[in-house]
Amino acid sequence: xxxxxxxxxxxPPTPANLTTAIGNMETAYTDAAGRTTPDFNELATGNLAxxxxxxxxxxxxxxxxxxxxxxxxxxxxxxxxxxxAGNVTMDAAKTIHLTGGALxxxxxxxxxxxxxxxxxxxxxxxxLAKTAINLLTNASLNGRMYSQTHISLDNNTVVQK
Numbered sequence: 138x139x140x141x142x143x144x145x146x147x148x149p150p151t152p153a154n155l156t157t158a159i160g161n162m163e164t165a166y167t168d169a170a171g172r173t174t175p176d177f178n179e180l181a182t183g184n185l186a187x188x189x190x191x192x193x194x195x196x197x198x199x200x201x202x203x204x205x206x207x208x209x210x211x212x213x214x215x216x217x218x219x220x221x222a223g224n225v226t227m228d229a230a231k232t233i234h235l236t237g238g239a240l241x242x243x244x245x246x247x248x249x250x251x252x253x254x255x256x257x258x259x260x261x262x263x264x265l266a267k268t269a270i271n272l273l274t275n276a277s278l279n280g281r282m283y284s285q286t287h288i289s290l291d292n293n294t295v296v297q298k
Contacts, residue, residue, distance in 0.1 A: 140281070140297030162283035166265040169218050169247035183223075189236075196220040200250070203227040206234060209261065213238045217262075221248045229255035229273070233262070241280040241298035254278065 143155035176193030183197045186205030192215035200223035209217060217239075225248050227233075235241065244262030246252065251269040254260045254276040264270055266284045277294040 138295045138297075140295065158283070159285075162265060162285070165245075165263075165283070166247055166267065166285075169245050169265060170220060170249075172218055172220065175220070183221075186231075190217060192217055194218045194220070197222060199223045201225045203231055203233070206232050208234045208236055209239050209244055210236045211239045213240055213243075215239060215243060217244045219244075219246045219248075221246065221250070224248070224250035224268075225252045227254045227258045227260060230257045231255065232259040235261050244280070 143151055143158055145152055145155055172194050174194070175196040177195040179197055180195055181188060183199055183201040185201060185203050185207045189208040189210050192211040195218065197220070201219070201221050203226065225246060241261045242263065246262050246264045248264065248266045250267070251271065252264050252266050253271045254273060256273045257275045260276070260278045260280070262280045264280065264282045269286050269289070270282045270284045271289040272278060272291065272293040274291045275293065279296050279298045281297055282288050282295065
């Protein structure tokens with residue numbers, strides 16, 4: 138992990154930092170969830186395989202799946218917000234590609250359920266999960282992970298962006 142990991146049983150000042158991180162996560166989650174007037178509603182009924190996603194607000198009332206690679210295309214100052222009422226599942230060995238200068242720090246995944254990133258898959262963006270985040274064996278992430286319950290890691294590479 139390049140960045141920080143917080144746990145309540147770590148030595149001080151980690152518990153205080155964890156409390157601050159939780160408050161910030163809840164604020165960011167509420168902000169992302171509260172966005173209205175989506176640019177894209179129920180795009181591809183949640184199957185993002187092979188799609189190129191342009192900047193904007195996307196919303197789904199159910200699950201989002203990635204059984205194939207996904208492309209996020211735009212400039213360095215563009216923003217993507219993905220509001221998902223269900224779960225996000227990325228299949229093994231699939232990749233989210235950032236193109237056109239898009240940056241992981243501008244890609245927000247607000248997920249009411251859990252996020253599962255498959256074995257050897259690569260995810261991009263900031264995950265704000267209400268339930269859980271699971272990076273399976275050798276999965277990687279450029280971005281950040283915030284969960285209101287737990288995060289599971291198994292031999293992963295996580296780079297804070």
